[in-house]
Amino acid sequence: MRTIKIGLLGLGTVGGGVVKLLQEHAAKIEQTTNVHFILKRVAVAHLNKPRKFSLPEETILTDQIDEVLNDPEIQIIVETMGTINRARQAIVQAIYNHKSVITANKDLLAIDGPKLAQLAKSRHVDFLYEASVAGGIPILRVLSSSLVTDQITRVSGIINGTANYILSAMVSDNLSYDKALMNAQQKGYAEANPVNDVKGIDAANKLSILSQFAFGKALDPTNLNVRGIDQLTSAQLASAKQFGYTIKLLAIAKRLSNRLYTSVGPTLVDNNDQLAQVNGVQNAIAIESNALGSSVYTGPGAGAKPTANSILSDLAAAANDILNYDCGNAFNNYHSELTPSTLNNAPQSYLITIYGRSTRPVDSIDWQNETSNHNYWSGLTPVISHKKLNLLLETIGNDFAVSYLPVYGTVKLQAIKEVKQN
Structure with a gap:
């Protein structure tokens, strides 16, 4: 059995989930990958911060990120810091140090994903990010593997759990937007500053990544026409319900010929549609394709264990490439020259x-x-x-x-x- 040492950047909700699952599922991981993973170093901002879990005895906790990035024994870096600039610097440094990288950083990927993927390819290391979209739903691997031979025509997603929780609470519990948001914050489903979630920014970032896998076209999320849920009124929600619809924050990309039409914003969904029945913090992605027709993938869009599970699936894939001396293949090789347009027109x-x-x-x-x-x-x-x-x-x-x-x-x-x- 081969031993592979990994380094972890960040020990928050997602990083902690990675540590827990690595220990809880150690036996199965070793059997299925033929690899014994050792978490050698973990970089954190605060060494003495109380944590509800224990690190493996051999793991070194440090507040010096370079100790992780420059350790010659570490072959895979898992980035869960959640920042943009510092994460970018760390990922670039790790790649230049010939370490494969796994990240869940959708904000960074929406901006620099293709550049980082190209850099990793040039340095013959893996760059994987299954957990960046829809948390525990393995949607990127479905698109890049299971549906690689199919021609996808539309992707529609409920890909922000915070917004979906707020909308569900406003409809089912008849809450105001402010009250539903406050409840989401109290339950830990929404950040203290929820702008990215309620304004549709987070969904736009994830749509950019989905589009890259589904259509071979990475979108610039800053150029998308995005509307949030913060301006919805009780009259709109009540009217939609009366007409047999539910309002969801949908991210949509639809291909027609050489154009890719997109929209992100609150949308009426027929109550008979599967997307209308996805409530709370759950995510769902509906795919229309030539061979398969309609398919819907649902599951938790966030949370420590669901997101960590997606990270560990990337870890297994990266380890397999290391064992087979096959690192450097792009997570997604599909590229297509499409002209972005807006569905709103x-x-x-x-x-x-x-x-x-x-x-x-x-x-x-x-x-x-x-x-x-x-x-x-x-x-x-x-x-x-x-x-x-x-x-x-x-x-x-x-x-x-x-x-x-x-x-x-x-x-x-x-x-x-x-x-x-x-």
């Missing part, structure tokens, strides 16, 4: 909500359904163009506050025309 159906009135605003639209009470009116449009939507909003908005949300599965991409840039 495509013809689709919308939920229109008008505040301060209780009657239908215009009859020029063939409204599919409508509901009202004393302080709002809501209606579902048929599939209409983005231009017609804007005209409708302008007409109504002259006298009343108005909001809109798209309806999942109603997009008609065939009708899109290219817009000339001035």
